[in-house]
Each structure stands twice: as structure tokens, then as C-alpha cells.
Amino acid sequence: MELQTARQIIDTLSQGVDPVTGETMPADSPYNEPAVIRALFTVSHALEGKLARMQRAQPRNAGKPWVTDEDAQLVAAHREGKDVKQMAEQMGRTPFAVESRLVKMGLLPPRPGMRMMAPTAAA
Numbered sequence: 762m763e764l765q766t767a768r769q770i771i772d773t774l775s776q777g778v779d780p781v782t783g784e785t786m787p788a789d790s791p792y793n794e795p796a797v798i799r800a801l802f803t804v805s806h807a808l809e810g811k812l813a814r815m816q817r818a819q820p821r822n823a824g825k826p827w828v829t830d831e832d833a834q835l836v837a838a839h840r841e842g843k844d845v846k847q848m849a850e851q852m853g854r855t856p857f858a859v860e861s862r863l864v865k866m867g868l869l870p871p872r873p874g875m876r877m878m879a880p881t882a883a884a
Contacts, residue, residue, distance in 0.1 A: 768808040775801035821853035827862060835859065839868050 773780040777793050786792045792801075822831075831852060838848045845863070849856040863869040 764808055764811060768805055771801050771805045771808070775805060820849065820855055823853070823855055823858070832862070832866065835862060836866070836868070839863060 770780045774792050775798050777786045777790070777798075778784070779786060791797050834852060835848060838851065843851075845856050845860050848854075849859045852859065854862075860869065860872075861875075864871045864875065
């Protein structure tokens with residue numbers, strides 16, 4: 762089931778309406794209990810945020826494996842003194858992906874708390 766569809770069902774239930782029949786729920790329905798209504802609104806709000814995050818545009822190369830040419834570009838940009846954000850935009854990657862790759866190549870130290878494998882030799 763799509764998240765948007767699930768959210769519509771939850772929103773309908775939170776209004777005391779049966780999402781299948783469109784009929785108003787009976788007064789003694791659990792969906793008319795204030796705690797249940799608040800819980801449904803909370804879940805709907807959380808889904809709204811998740812949907813917004815999912816719809817953000819990703820850089821063109823996000824999630825793709827790094828190739829040798831990109832590594833050479835990355836090393837050159839790093840030596841030119843470009844910052845991580847500039848390199849990310851230039852290479853169509855996320856700033857985290859660029860930073861992680863530089864750490865993996867031994868060109869940057871890992872930030873505290875950054876979980877990385879041992880660096881490889883720089884190109």
C-alpha cells in the first residue's frame with residue numbers, strides 16, 4: 762500500500778468516518794474516542810513528514826557506485842580546496858556521500874561518530 766493511501770485512510774478514520782463505506786462511525790466506536798483520534802492525527806502528521814522527505818529531489822548520481830573517473834575528479838577538487846558542498850553539487854552527489862568518499866580515500870579525517878571502514882590509499 763502506498764503511504765499516501767494509508768494516510769488518507771488514517772485521516773478518514775480520525776474524522777470518525779468509515780473509509781470503506783463513507784458512513785459516520787457510531788457514537789460508541791473506538792474511533793470517536795479522544796485518545797484514538799489524537800493517535801490517528803499524530804500518525805497522519807508523521808506520515809506527512811515522511812512523504813515530504815521522500816519527495817525531495819535527489820542528486821542525479823545519488824546511490825550510484827563511484828567510478829574511477831569520479832574518484833580522480835574528487836581528488837582534484839579536494840586539492841583545489843573546494844568545499845564538500847561544492848564538490849557534491851558538481852558531482853551530483855550528496856554532501857554526505859562526498860565526505861564519506863573523501864574519508865574512505867584518506868583525504869579527510871572522519872568526524873566524531875562517523876562509522877567508516879578503514880581508509881584506502883589515496884589516488
